[in-house]
Amino acid sequence: MRPKVETAEHLFIHSELATQVWSHFSYSYGISMSHLTSIRDLLALWFKGGKKGSMEYMCHTLTPMVCLWEIWKERCSRTYEDGFQRKGPAIIFKIRFWLIRLCECYTPSRRSRDKFSQVASLLGLPTKNPRIKMPSIVYWTRPPDPFVALNVDGSAQNGQAAGGGIIRTNKGQHITNFFKYYGIGTNNMAETRALLDGLTICIELGLGKVQIQTDSKLVVQWFGSRAIIPWSLSKWWKEIREKAAMMEVMIAHVYREGNNVADFLSKWGMKHKSGGALHHRNCRALKQFIAADEHNIPNIRYSKI
Structure with a gap:
């Protein structure tokens, strides 16, 4: 009907x-x-x-x-x-x-x-796919001597954010690490606050030459003033610039596969909803990541196509 x-x-x-x-x-x-x-x-x-x-x-x-x-x-x-x-x-x-x-x-x-x-x-449709790219080898990036490497990363899940990072010598030797839960927030907020926390620790330890390593291209662009910073993050970026001015700082974009330790620490903060540091000799997973980077063991990066 x-x-x-x-x-x-x-x-x-x-x-x-x-x-x-x-x-x-x-x-x-x-x-x-x-x-x-x-x-x-x-x-x-x-x-x-x-x-x-x-x-x-x-x-x-x-x-x-x-x-x-x-x-x-x-x-x-x-x-x-x-x-x-x-x-x-x-x-x-x-x-x-x-x-x-x-x-x-x-x-x-x-x-x-x-x-x-x-x-x-x-x-009856023609099937097309882009050519499969060969996987590439990714190593942890060693900073130039006498710089230390500050690897940072952020993690966001279900509207909640956390961050983490590690500071190492150019030989890959552990200096300190951190993780922190930020509460409600985005991934960009987590990346920003993890960088701020990392720089704060570097100042507290008296480290004057720091190479920041992050897998966030936006963070690299914001740090180099090549992109507009969202107003919601501006207060933290003001602090980042103030702290960076107190040291000699470089920044480098790295692949996620070369940022495994920071990624692990940020996820730890998210999982446990807390902040602190892990003992790099007692935490087996962290110890393995650090040792792999220190001994130049490569990671495999697969194409996402």
């Missing part, structure tokens, strides 16, 4: 034509569309597929948009064109045609999951 008032949900989801179109494509993609009550829910369901930049994500985003557009065009033609005949199968063919043509022009920056090849085969 047709409703007296045409709703968007009926037209685009529950009408005879919409049901035919969605059944075809949801089967191909392996998506269950039962119990959907709104277009927002429909789009949210489809948009979850694949990683951004992959062909899988592009198809999961493009398919529902084209389906909605073609259903709307058919409705307008049925309403305003004399002698119009329903053409459900033709719409499905047209949508598949556009998917094929757009996939031919698209150059993905990330790889699709292996199971997407089955979807592409069902729809």
Whole structure:
């Protein structure tokens, strides 16, 4: 029974034509569309597929948009064109045609999951993936003599933030370490406060030459005044600059794989919701990370495509 008032949900989801179109494509993609009550829910369901930049994500985003557009065009033609005949199968063919043509022009920056090849085969889509990059070797960066290395990192989870860091000689020998829980905050706040805490400790220990090492490119840009600092972080950055002016400070961006110790300490602060320092000889995991860096044992960095 047709409703007296045409709703968007009926037209685009529950009408005879919409049901035919969605059944075809949801089967191909392996998506269950039962119990959907709104277009927002429909789009949210489809948009979850694949990683951004992959062909899988592009198809999961493009398919529902084209389906909605073609259903709307058919409705307008049925309403305003004399002698119009329903053409459900033709719409499905047209949508598949556009998917094929757009996939031919698209150059993905990330790889699709292996199971997407089955979807592409069902729809006749060309499968594309960027070339797999070879893994690279990453070492802890030794600062120039007589500088010490201050490795810092921040951690944020569920709206809570923590930070950690370690200070070592250029030979990798442990001087001190720290971790701290900051409470409510973002990852950028955690990175900023971890750097401030690290510089504060360097001053307390009388260390005059410090190389900051962080895997946050934003922190490096903010420190070098190459990016605008958010107002919410400005009070901490004011303190950072004051403390950095009291020492000879360099800063370097390092890969996360070369910042394992600081990453471990920041996660420790998050896990235990506290602050302090770990005994570098009694904590087995910390001891292993420090020894690996001291003896120049490499870490493997894999591409994220």
